[in-house]
Amino acid sequence: MNLWDLRDKKVYDISILLGSEQIEIPLPTEEVNRFSRIEVFRIEDGGPFLLSNLRLNCHTGTHVDVPLHFIPNEKPIDKYPVQSFILPAIVIDVADEESIRLPELKDFKINEGDALLFKTNNSKRGLLRTGIMSDKWVYMSPEAADFCIERKVRLVGIDYVAPEKPPLGDDTIHKKLFRHDIMIMENIALDQVPPGKYTLICLPLKIKGAEASPVRAILIS
Numbered sequence: 001m002n003l004w005d006l007r008d009k010k011v012y013d014i015s016i017l018l019g020s021e022q023i024e025i026p027l028p029t030e031e032v033n034r035f036s037r038i039e040v041f042r043i044e045d046g047g048p049f050l051l052s053n054l055r056l057n058c059h060t061g062t063h064v065d066v067p068l069h070f071i072p073n074e075k076p077i078d079k080y081p082v083q084s085f086i087l088p089a090i091v092i093d094v095a096d097e098e099s100i101r102l103p104e105l106k107d108f109k110i111n112e113g114d115a116l117l118f119k120t121n122n123s124k125r126g127l128l129r130t131g132i133m134s135d136k137w138v139y140m141s142p143e144a145a146d147f148c149i150e151r152k153v154r155l156v157g158i159d160y161v162a163p164e165k166p167p168l169g170d171d172t173i174h175k176k177l178f179r180h181d182i183m184i185m186e187n188i189a190l191d192q193v194p195p196g197k198y199t200l201i202c203l204p205l206k207i208k209g210a211e212a213s214p215v216r217a218i219l220i221s
Contacts, residue, residue: 011218012220013218014219018037018056019035022060023132023133026168036055062186062188062214064155064183070175071179076211084183085204088113088197089114089197089200092105092117092119101141102141105147106147110151110153115154116157117159117200117219118156119159123191133161134166135166137166140173142172149177155184156184185215199219199221200218203215
């Protein structure tokens with residue numbers, strides 16, 4: 001595939017819109033998690049140009065987590081080569097309305113190094129674009145995580161705030177995948193994406209020492 005000639009390609013933006021669609025995950029210190037864009041200079045107010053400041057954390061919106069998020073002394077996101085975030089990807093349509101389970105995955109032909117992106121009922125319900133935290137979402141079963149490990153996938157993507165079973169607080173799936181150097185992309189917007197094979201591009205910000213980064217993620221078919 002010639003990635004530089006996209007005239008005949010279908011490109012899907014699977015990132016949510018910061019400023020209206022991001023979900024603020026409850027944390028002990030609310031200020032840590034809140035996203036904002038503050039206009040410091042405005043031309044209308046006599047400023048020389050429009051200039052904005054952003055406040056966000058590394059897990060705001062659509063983002064990629066690397067193992068350092070839960071495992072001390074792992075390499076930060078700036079130490080990953082950029083090609084780590086350009087991957088062959090498979091979008092899998094999950095029919096089960098409770099969990100991503102093994103029977104729906106075992107017949108897929110998956111190669112080592114693929115990214116697996118799970119389109120679940122979270123997408124079909126439009127949960128991700130509401131900006132409001134839900135108390136119920138389709139999650140990844142431990143058996144599905146084991147399947148990803150066995151197939152040596154490079155990245156797992158989920159269409160909500162976490163792959164674990166709600167409520168937030170259980171980190172089992174994160175840690176299971178991270179122990180095998182599998183990255184996790186969260187808050188991916190797959191509602192308009194058909195199942196199938198793609199090229200995924202999800203370049204992170206080059207943040208020194210960070211355990212995660214917001215990304216502008218796209219799929220190319």
